[in-house]
Amino acid sequence: MRALAALHREVAACARCVGAGFIPAAHPIFKGEVGNRVMVVGQAPGVLAHERPLPYTGASGKTLRGWLAAAGFDDGALHGRFYLTSLTKCFPGPSASGKGDRAPSAAEIAFCRGHMERELALVRPELVLALGRLAATALVGPAPLVELVGTLRPAERAGHRFHVLPLPHPSGVSRWLTDPANRARHMAALRLLDDERTRRGL
Numbered sequence: 001m002r003a004l005a006a007l008h009r010e011v012a013a014c015a016r017c018v019g020a021g022f023i024p025a026a027h028p029i030f031k032g033e034v035g036n037r038v039m040v041v042g043q044a045p046g047v048l049a050h051e052r053p054l055p056y057t058g059a060s061g062k063t064l065r066g067w068l069a070a071a072g073f074d075d076g077a078l079h080g081r082f083y084l085t086s087l088t089k090c091f092p093g094p095s096a097s098g099k100g101d102r103a104p105s106a107a108e109i110a111f112c113r114g115h116m117e118r119e120l121a122l123v124r125p126e127l128v129l130a131l132g133r134l135a136a137t138a139l140v141g142p143a144p145l146v147e148l149v150g151t152l153r154p155a156e157r158a159g160h161r162f163h164v165l166p167l168p169h170p171s172g173v174s175r176w177l178t179d180p181a182n183r184a185r186h187m188a189a190l191r192l193l194d195d196e197r198t199r200r201g202l
């Protein structure tokens, strides 16, 4: 617990991406504690997350809560019992097209990767929900999202074994779910999540 609190202080003071010129200001967002059995790893916080300051309270959070409800979780699970983090902890800025947020660059993900690896090693979650291709591949290795969504992948960090359940990114600008075959993959993933919730008593 002390080690996680120390990590949280370290991340809260991190400004590596500001120093490297990627973002104008760092507002690292994360939430959770040792004992959280489910971890959510997203891509990056949204634009207003640091004002709330809580992950997954905007439109993406609403979509994600809907998915969790479909998998049988109660409405308080996401913000009450899950550890919430992302590949990069700071809002990366808007996309060049103006539609949605900019995906963090490989360099920013590399800067922030150590934070996530230490969160995994200290929190030791049983199940990690990976939101989107970037998060899923950072956890289980390179693969297209169509091969990942609907599967449960074993992973290990710092001697701790856990499972990764990839999901699409819940952002409204993601077009992935417009394909009926992908919607079927997504439904299979939610059924798998429901099975894991029941089997593990999450």
Ligand code: SF4
Pocket (backbone or CB within 6 Å): 011, 014, 015, 016, 017, 018, 026, 027, 028, 088, 089, 090, 108, 111, 112, 115
């Ligand atoms: S995204 Fe991560 S590495 Fe970059 S400034 Fe924020 S906390 Fe630091």
